[in-house]
Amino acid sequence: MSTITTYSLAARIIHWAMALLLISLLLAGLAMVQSLEPWHLTLLSLHKSFGVMALLLAIIRLALRLSQQQPDLPASVPHWQQRIAQLSHFFLYAAMFAMPLSGYLMQSAAGRPVSVFGWFTLPNITPISMELYGFLREMHALIAWGLILLVLVHIGAALHHGLIKRDGVLESMTGLNFSKEQKPKD
């Protein structure tokens, strides 16, 4: 049984930073593969660089998650919803790793360098293979749409807890404990 009601400050910062980062990366990815405009190349290299950042953040985040106590969902949340919450969090973490890894590997399979802000270049770690690129490229897109779906469900559920149920679940990540201090008027 957890004794805390709010995620640690570190967990909250990394959660919101990654929320912003991942949504930006998803939108950039969807836009850049279509674009014929001169900003295409800039966006592509930013996508790669920030994608590597996202992988590093995901590693730190997983370490935090495994080393720190998490607030429990309130007992008012039915058991099946708790299971779904756990499962969706598992898939969110899986996607946080699978997204950048499939991106890195597909670039490697295409023989293309992944340069991080021009500071350094990741080594190519797969054989150069069009078949492998074909597989990884489709996986990268598939996982992206899976992640988009998960993010939408996640936001919907969080807002449902925060605005409808008002059970403190949303506040465990915002750190703004309205529900404790001011009773809802209606």
Added chain:
Amino acid sequence: MAQQSSSLALRYGIIAVAVGGLALLFYGVANGLGQGRVTAQQFVDFQEGGNPHLGFRRAHAKGFCLAGEFVANGELSAYSSATIFQPGATPFVGRISIGGGNPTAPDLASGVRSLALSIGDKANLRWQTAMNTPPVMPVRTGQAFFEQMNAFRPDPETGRPNPERVAAFLAAHPETQAAREWQASYTATESYATETYNSINAFYLVNGRQRQAVRWAAVPQAESHGRGFEGDRDDPNALQNEFMARLDVAPVVYDLVFTLATDADDENDPTVRWPADRQQIVAGQIVIHSATDQSEGLCNGINFDPLVLPPGMAATNDQILQARSSVYAESYRRRAREHFYQQGME
């Protein structure tokens, strides 16, 4: 009670707007929101014409693979820090192809011949160039290029481009003049080995803070006899066979000639030829040692994206150059997917 339920509806509304809005944003961006009028997908769809040749490149589908080396003489090292331009040889994988999306088209039927090179085997030092026989582009933007493809599309009834649509396009695009003049003066030579292949787009050579806009061309060392192809004109692989027979005797060699822009030249405009008095530097020789069928050669897996440049070279803001990179990537994605599913290429 009424107040409570209306407030509840409002709160449900906020959730619906937040989640629905974000979903719409993702959907919109995935479907062209924020893009120009033409996307890479539309371009490749057009090239496929509703009937893709699975597994093949969507443009320049017919071709064969090359292996050889670029032998630099060091003349360019003052302008570019790229190791490729230091004196010495760097191996390349290349491809000679003809324009068009049909992988079995007759070699002699195409008006455009191409030489693509991927020089160097280290990913972060590699230089790729996709050169064509025309020295200039007819238009400046991907959008105009797309309009041009549409204007010149064969009429289903006559099998020829509709002259009115062509005339309307040309009237609206006077920048096509240099390309048309070149087209009128060009006669195809008897061999891929006697053509000149042009970078078309301009790039920068970079050395420290110094930046020089350049174009380049592979200029053949073999001389053309000027009478055109004289072998079996009915052989669909006439030029490929001629090239391979040539290689059995000796390597095929081109000089890699760089032309330096002056302040009077706009490096972002691929429709204008630079004056003939611009300084030219021979950077070295492209030496082709062997050629193989593309289904067996190393070149087949390569996307010859002209924006793969080593440190010491950089892209200009030429819109056609940027568009080429996006369209090639989409073509490569489709082709790679088909290879993964083992479709086509038979």
